[in-house]
Amino acid sequence: MRKRFLVVCLLPLLLVTAAACSQSDDGEGVASVAGSAAPSATPSLSEQEQAIRYARCMREHGVPMPDPQVVDGDVRMGGGFDKETLDPDVGAAAQEACKQYEPVMPAGLAVVKAELAREESRCMREHGVEGFPDPDAEAHVDVSEQVRRDPQYDQAEAFCREYIRSYRPSAEATPR
Known part of the structure; x- marks a missing residue:
């Protein structure tokens, strides 16, 4: 009985793990010396998820940027804060730190x-x-x-x- 319970519990976990590890490799994720060192947006995230990640990063670096809104199916980054009161050095540093998350x-x-x-x-x-x-x-x-x-x-x-x-x-x- 105990073995059957263990098999029943572990089988779905094993199937999920196997499915997650069985992605085909098209070679695009392989690191190389000739590759670009420039950060780029994470292509596996949706446009909205990418924009949310960027907004959160900006907040973590001192820019009070709200999460984006979806309006008529379009993701819109909201200002939502007075850019005039933001220290330009803080804004520039946040933008540089969050460049990798900036939506494409x-x-x-x-x-x-x-x-x-x-x-x-x-x-x-x-x-x-x-x-x-x-x-x-x-x-x-x-x-x-x-x-x-x-x-x-x-x-x-x-x-x-x-x-x-x-x-x-x-x-x-x-x-x-």
């Missing part, structure tokens, strides 16, 4: 993000902040403390923030 943006949205970042830079310069930099290839803008001290910065930022909220990307940038 669909190609069309990446183009829109890049256009919005370029437009924001252009707007800031047009409104008196001559040293405002262009975004990098990933649409991040690294604004130095010297640029933030520009007397026109606060006024230009307020104007450009509202302008970008109403800005409509070009037809080439709009995802299909």
Whole structure:
């Protein structure tokens, strides 16, 4: 009786373990010297799970970012906090620490993000902040403390923030 009970209890565990270990190996997970050292989003997680992991990491590093919301089937990262009160060094450090969890943006949205970042830079310069930099290839803008001290910065930022909220990307940038 005891052996039968043991077999009945261990058989499902053995089957689950065997199924978990029997994944086919396509070779993509093999480490190599020629591989990229750049962190990337975890492809096995859903878009929502990836966004939740990123938000949690950001909170662990001092950025009060709420979990993302699903709206009409799309995962949206919410601001939910005043970016003006966040220490830029804390934000930059958190972003660097959590880069590996950052959700992968669909190609069309990446183009829109890049256009919005370029437009924001252009707007800031047009409104008196001559040293405002262009975004990098990933649409991040690294604004130095010297640029933030520009007397026109606060006024230009307020104007450009509202302008970008109403800005409509070009037809080439709009995802299909």
